[in-house]
Amino acid sequence: MSKKAILGHVFHAPVKGEFEHLVNACIEFDELGKISQVVTPDQHDYQSIVQKHQEQNTLTTLSDSQYLFPGLVDLHTHAPQWPQSGKGLDLPLFDWLNQYTFPLESKYKDADFRERFYPELVDTLIAHGTTTAMYFATIDNAASEYLAKVCKQKGQRALIGKVSMDEKSMCPDYYVEKSTEIALSDAEAFIQNIIAIDDKNGLVHPVVTPRFVPTCSTELLAGLGKLVQHYQCHVQTHASESDWARDFSHEKYQKTDVEIYHETQLLTRRTVLAHSIFLSESDKHTIKEVGAGIAHCPLSNMYFADAAFPLREAIDQDLHVGLGSDLSGGPIPSIFHACLDAVSHSRVREAGTNTHLMQNRGEPNTRVSFVEAFWMATHGGGLTLDLPIGVFQPGYLFDAIVVDTNAKHSQVRVYSDLDSPRDILEKIIVHTTEPAISSVWVNGNKVK
Amino acid sequence: MSKKAILGHVFHAPVKGEFEHLVNACIEFDELGKISQVVTPDQHDYQSIVQKHQEQNTLTTLSDSQYLFPGLVDLHTHAPQWPQSGKGLDLPLFDWLNQYTFPLESKYKDADFRERFYPELVDTLIAHGTTTAMYFATIDNAASEYLAKVCKQKGQRALIGKVSMDEKSMCPDYYVEKSTEIALSDAEAFIQNIIAIDDKNGLVHPVVTPRFVPTCSTELLAGLGKLVQHYQCHVQTHASESDWARDFSHEKYQKTDVEIYHETQLLTRRTVLAHSIFLSESDKHTIKEVGAGIAHCPLSNMYFADAAFPLREAIDQDLHVGLGSDLSGGPIPSIFHACLDAVSHSRVREAGTNTHLMQNRGEPNTRVSFVEAFWMATHGGGLTLDLPIGVFQPGYLFDAIVVDTNAKHSQVRVYSDLDSPRDILEKIIVHTTEPAISSVWVNGNKVK
Incomplete structure (x- = not known):
């Protein structure tokens, strides 16, 4: 005792x-x-x-x-992107992914490379007060399991996803899963191995992680949904991060991302949708009904999202919402800094930006306060993850x-x-x- | 040698x-x-x-x-506001000024108070790499001269303004100059005393500092313009920081801030206009012709400016432009951080924020790059001040x-x-x- x-x-x-x-x-x-x-x-x-x-x-x-x-809760961070944090941010998203991100993520199949960077990242996040992080890892199982071991060894609470992406038309040939079948069996093996690593300590958790709609075949999404139902594990993915991502889903499926994830059983009480910039009223209703959550990543959104997430509305409608650093789309590994960014970004949204517009420049009464941002960084993050923290x-x-x-x-x-x-x-x-x-x-x- | x-x-x-x-x-x-x-x-x-x-x-x-x-150049910072840096930012500008800022600034007439905070501020800015700072001080001459002595003693290059504000209808009765005559004689005495403190070392410089149009009588602006012409010293003030400030000048004078400063001889090659959010084409032409400069303060603008400064256009039109922290309207005493904010704010402006708008959401091709922000933080700042630095x-x-x-x-x-x-x-x-x-x-x- x-x-x-x-x-x-x-x-x-x-x-x-x-x-x-x-x-x-x-x-x-x-x-x-x-x-x-x-x-x-x-x-x-x-x-x-x-x-x-x-x-x-x-x-x-x-x-x-x-x-x-x-402790601070980071609901969305890409572990393998750590070495490029703070560079390439002048590029458009497509070039940033293809010139920087995909080549970098593919290196983690090399054990020396991951052993060089994953411990440094986890140390850095702990040093910045992040006691719980929800990580995108890479498509490589061994590398992603290694990240879980590092988190367990260093004592950080971590929700870790081996990334699932099998759509060859949307991924570079050096960084894509060989087939849908392999993608699904690797995802299941990953879940089982993380459960074994955790050894009932509740420190590391597996997360089913379809990267986003464009990089996943329809069959992969459906198969991952079945895994989620079977293992009752967390889910993370990107939803409607940009005009392009929203339009892609509409053109391929005539549906929103939330509708696609809902129909494939990927939307659950333990699902975290990163960004979710463009949500329909119906999407928000579905998210609330299911109890899914949103990772708001303000600094990353400023660079890549094409618009501001309607955070004020999400808070007022009692959606589960917390903060993410989105390393390295957002370069700063601090959730306190994400609070500052959430507040300032909401102020810019409220006021608007265009000096040529003398009216209807912004969206009145959409600011969020420092206290609300602090709630998101702690208690809101815990609620979103359905964990007793914050x-x-x-x-x-x-x-x-x-x-x-x-x-x-x-x-x-x-x-x-x-x-x-x-x-x-x-x-x-x-x-x-x-x-x-x-x-x-x-x-x-x-x-x- | x-x-x-x-x-x-x-x-x-x-x-x-x-x-x-x-x-x-x-x-x-x-x-x-x-x-x-x-x-x-x-x-x-x-x-x-x-x-x-x-x-x-x-x-x-x-x-x-x-x-x-x-060394980094901070073109706009309010020295007396340092102790409140990072607080009160949830308030509207008017409440922030009256509940926090004016009461705080008035305390510096007390020698103990200024000796407590000015050395700490100057140490902090130097520690963050700010080798040159352009400071608003307070209306109190002794306190403002003390700031110059601190900068000289600690070795920071400083351009320092005793604040001029005599318009009783717009200032609290505990923090306003007693009359226009006293305001002008104090401003002149301040210039002379700073020149004496500097002792030809070129480290500290006096700056004529009308706070902004609303707090200055017409006679004060005209009188300060004469001092500037006589002493050929720098000028700093706020220009068109918000819808309210722009409209105030238009209602009182039927003129823009730039027109008012130009007509009162306050707009010179050594004038730094903070913010300058709403500039007419004619204003920009005047600024360029005169060679005046602009202090862009992105983080402060996110809270208080009501819109985004057209930075892309200012750079492309070869206006003199650099960066300011705007302590404490902007809470972070770092010009590197101002670079980050300038870039991300420009990206938000380019993309726009309103998710309900499917077109004409932002202002295309208005982003600025990290390299441009770095230029502003160094060389651009030096050019704006007409000093051989950066x-x-x-x-x-x-x-x-x-x-x-x-x-x-x-x-x-x-x-x-x-x-x-x-x-x-x-x-x-x-x-x-x-x-x-x-x-x-x-x-x-x-x-x-």
């Missing part, structure tokens, strides 16, 4: 659109990382709980410059980070006489860089 | 839209910081110059993980930074087998954070 506890100042977002600031809260969790209680100084048993952990030497006490946050409450898992505003190279400046708790929260969201994240826990285990 | 030299890999942008990468270049500068020569290994006198500085112990040699860049060429001043991609907490990952010089440049622009900037020089003096 070796429970541990953390004592310190807490920010989290149990309710969408609001934040809770707890001063000197004590959070207790068990050996599996499950939170057993969260107590504050006004509660009658607070002193006895704190004292018990002090006596048992199981208490970690934070300083006044340190703030405890739920908020400090009994029954949830203790995935957490400490932002130390006094850490060397911290860019967060807090002035206690000038800054309210809301100010401090907003400053931390805006200014936290990697050096300010002094500790990271996943499942109650310290991983940074 | 104590010349010094730096030997290392260089990136700079002598020509707009292009970059130059010099391997093992040797840059020599004199005791005043003026560059005397830039030589590369293919030049016949390279070896003898390098050898001479080695023998004289006047050579600094960089490692292969270090890259030398021109590029490594004989006659220019040695203001420079070293980005060390191997520094502790550097987020820049360079892989020599995978990254071209263009890739390295883009990665450095996107990923450089404060810890990666290992050295900073201004006027040939090391200041970080």
Whole structure:
């Protein structure tokens, strides 16, 4: 019964659109990382709980410059694209995929290459406070399973997909699955092997991952849907990322991406649709009914999406929605930065951009707040994944980070006489860089 | 004759839209910081110059993980707003000014308060590689002169304006100049005192700084114009930052901001107009004819500008244009980050945002490239200020930074087998954070 506890100042977002600031809260969790209680100084048993952990030497006490946050959830990131993060972004999407991305992803079949980059990526994301990441890997099973082993070894919660793409007319010949049959048997083998790697620890999860409609044959989508129903695992894919992607599906199937995924049984409570820029009202209704989720990737969208995701509406309609870095379509490996981008991008959407239009320039009342973005980065991400993470409450898992505003190279400046708790929260969201994240826990285990 | 030299890999942008990468270049500068020569290994006198500085112990040699860049130029930043950087950004501009900004700026008349924050700000900007900053200070002369002393003492090149604002109907009663006469005599005294502080070192410069049209009486603008003509000093102000600001000028004067500044003799070769979102064709013609410049502040614009500055057109029409952080309307004290924001904001403008529009959503061919943003951050900034900075060429001043991609907490990952010089440049622009900037020089003096 070796429970541990953390004592310190807490920010989290149990309710969408609001934040809770707890001063000197004590959070207790068990050996599996499950939170057993969260107590504050006004509660009658607070002193006895704190004292018990002090006596048992199981208490970690934070300083006044340190703030405890739920771990950040990255709902969409392409692990193999890490080495090119921050380059090629001047290119159009098609050239970026063919000149940079597909050649790079194909290299991971080489063990030396993946051993060079996957550990560095996972270390980087943990260092930036990402306690849970949903990864696209590559089409190569061995490489994708290696990524799962790296995440397990480093202690990051990870949902990992071997990428499925078999449509030879849409993929380069050096980076496409040999046949639909092989694609399906590889996808199933991957699921089984990840379940074996996880060994019931709940740290790494397999994800069925059709890249997107254009690169998948109709048979592949249908076959993957059957796997999802059989194994009840997560699904990730891209939906309506751009005008081109939307139009492709309409021309090939006379359907939207959401309709295609729904009909192939790929749309479930555990499906994460990246981007989803162009959704019909019917699509949104379907997503809500099923309980599927959306990974909003604002920085990537600025480069490649052709329009702004209607985030305000998604939040107001209670869709499951969280944030993704979309490495390397978005170059920054930080979900705090994704919060900043989500807010600023929503402001640009609200105002519009075209100075020649004196009216109807933007879309009024579509901004999102920093507090809403913070909710998406934590609690919203956990809800989207259907995992008990993202908020400090009994029954949830203790995935957490400490932002130390006094850490060397911290860019967060807090002035206690000038800054309210809301100010401090907003400053931390805006200014936290990697050096300010002094500790990271996943499942109650310290991983940074 | 104590010349010094730096030997290392260089990136700079002598020509707009292009970059130059010099391997093992040797840059020599004199005791005043003026560059005397830039030589590369293919030049016949390279070896003898390098050898001479080695023998004289006047050579600094960089490692292969270090890259030398021109110092970054921040054309628009509000020094007193530093303590609130990153907070209040959910508020509308009017509430943000009245609840946060004006109360904060008024505190700087208190010597303790300014001594607490101005040195921290200048240290922060230098640490982020800003070798030249154009500052709005406050209406208080003593506080604004103190900022100049801090910049001189810390060795940052600074153009500093005591803010002029006398229009009682538009300013809070606790933060407005007592009369137009006092405003003008204070502005003139400030110019004289900064010239005295500078003591012919060329490091700190006075700037005539009408806040913006709404807060200045007509007489104040006219009087400041006369001071500018007399002292031939720089000018900074806000122009057409929002629908409201544009409409205000039109209603009060039936003129654009540019027309108002031009008629009051405030528009000169050394004038920097912040934002300038809504410019008429005639305005742009006037700006170009006069040789005035524009400080583009993309992140601040996303929050407050109501539209996107037509940056593509400004670059193509050869207007003087550079980048500003606009602290704290923009919360990030980094001009590298402003480059990232300029590129992504231009992409959003090009594509448009409104998913309900299936055509005419954006403004085609208006993106700017990372290389263009880098030019703005360095050479373009220097041109805008009419100062010999921003590029490594004989006659220019040695203001420079070293980005060390191997520094502790550097987020820049360079892989020599995978990254071209263009890739390295883009990665450095996107990923450089404060810890990666290992050295900073201004006027040939090391200041970080």
